[in-house]
Amino acid sequence: MKKRKIEVAVISDVHLGTYGCHADELITYLNSIEPKKLVLNGDIIDIWQFSKRYFPPSHLKVLKKIIGMASKGTEVFYITGNHDEMLRKFAPTSMGNIKIDNKLVLNLDGKKAWIFHGDVFDLSIQNAKWLAKLGGYGYDLLILINSAVNWVLTKLGREKYSLSKRIKNSVKGAVKYVNDFEQVAAELAIENDYDYVICGHIHQPKKEIIKNAQGVTTYLNSGDWVENLTALEYSFKRWKVYQYNHDKLSPFFADEDLKEMDMNDLIASITTKADLSEFEVNGEQEESLPRNEGLSQDSSGM
Structure with missing residues (x-):
C-alpha cells in the first residue's frame, strides 16, 4: 500500500481496552500514512476502565503499530x-522516538500549535472524579448497546444510528458544555499568542477560526x-479533519483546497521536496541542510 506522507497526524480518544474502540479501522488508517510526527492526544489507553478480561489482539496491534512507526x-x-x-507521573520522559508529556507546543512553518488533551477544563473531572468515571462506564455501555442496535439496522438494510450523538445534541447542557469548552480553549490560545489550539476529550471533531477583541486562533479537535x-492532519x-468513513485512503487535499492555496506556497512546497530528494541522491549529510523551514518542538507553553 502506498502511504500518504504528511507532516503531522493527531489522534485522540482511542480508548483501547473498551468495547467501543474501533481498533481495526485505526490500524487501517495508520497503515495508510507516513507522518513525520504522530501526536497521541490523550485517552489512547483507557486505564480507568481497563480490564484483563477485555484487551483483544486488535487493540494490542495498535500499540505495536505505533511503536513500529517510532522505530522507523x-x-x-x-x-x-x-x-x-496514570502516565502523568512519568511526564516528561523520552524513550527513543517516543515522548510522554502533558502538553506540547510545535512550531509549524513559523506558527505555534498548542496541543493538550483538554480535561483540564472539565469541572466534573477536577471536582468529582468518581462521577466522571461512572459516566465513562455508562458511555461504554451505551456504545455497546448502540453496536447491537446498528447490527440489527445493518441487517435490515438501514443506516447506522448514533444514540450518544442523539443524546448529546438533544441535551442543552451538553451542547453548552461543548461550546464553552471550545471558547475557553480558543481564548486562552489567543491570550498566549498561539496560532493553533488542538484538543481532544469531548469527542467532537472540528476545525474553526475563532476571533475575539484580542486576536484570532484556529481551534482544532481530533475527535x-x-x-x-x-x-x-497537517x-x-x-x-484537515480526516474522517475515516468518508475519506478512507483519499489524497490529503481535495481540488477545492488546492484552489485555495497560494500558488507560491504550492510551488515552494513541491520544489523544496524536489531539492531534498536531489540532496539525498548527491549523498550529502542531512545535518548540513538549512533549518529555516520545517517542524521543531518548543518546550515553552502553559
Missing part, C-alpha cells in the same frame, strides 16, 4: 488525558476512534 523514524508524542492520567473515527501548511 516517526516522532511519537504521547500527551496524557484523564483516562490515561475520537469510538464514534467519529477522525484524526487531524501538510502543505494546512490542517
Whole structure:
C-alpha cells in the first residue's frame, strides 16, 4: 500500500481496552500514512476502565503499530488525558522516538500549535472524579448497546444510528458544555499568542477560526476512534479533519483546497521536496541542510 506522507497526524480518544474502540479501522488508517510526527492526544489507553478480561489482539496491534512507526523514524508524542492520567507521573520522559508529556507546543512553518488533551477544563473531572468515571462506564455501555442496535439496522438494510450523538445534541447542557469548552480553549490560545489550539476529550471533531477583541486562533479537535473515527492532519501548511468513513485512503487535499492555496506556497512546497530528494541522491549529510523551514518542538507553553 502506498502511504500518504504528511507532516503531522493527531489522534485522540482511542480508548483501547473498551468495547467501543474501533481498533481495526485505526490500524487501517495508520497503515495508510507516513507522518513525520504522530501526536497521541490523550485517552489512547483507557486505564480507568481497563480490564484483563477485555484487551483483544486488535487493540494490542495498535500499540505495536505505533511503536513500529517510532522505530522507523516517526516522532511519537504521547500527551496524557484523564483516562490515561496514570502516565502523568512519568511526564516528561523520552524513550527513543517516543515522548510522554502533558502538553506540547510545535512550531509549524513559523506558527505555534498548542496541543493538550483538554480535561483540564472539565469541572466534573477536577471536582468529582468518581462521577466522571461512572459516566465513562455508562458511555461504554451505551456504545455497546448502540453496536447491537446498528447490527440489527445493518441487517435490515438501514443506516447506522448514533444514540450518544442523539443524546448529546438533544441535551442543552451538553451542547453548552461543548461550546464553552471550545471558547475557553480558543481564548486562552489567543491570550498566549498561539496560532493553533488542538484538543481532544469531548469527542467532537472540528476545525474553526475563532476571533475575539484580542486576536484570532484556529481551534482544532481530533475527535475520537469510538464514534467519529477522525484524526487531524497537517501538510502543505494546512490542517484537515480526516474522517475515516468518508475519506478512507483519499489524497490529503481535495481540488477545492488546492484552489485555495497560494500558488507560491504550492510551488515552494513541491520544489523544496524536489531539492531534498536531489540532496539525498548527491549523498550529502542531512545535518548540513538549512533549518529555516520545517517542524521543531518548543518546550515553552502553559
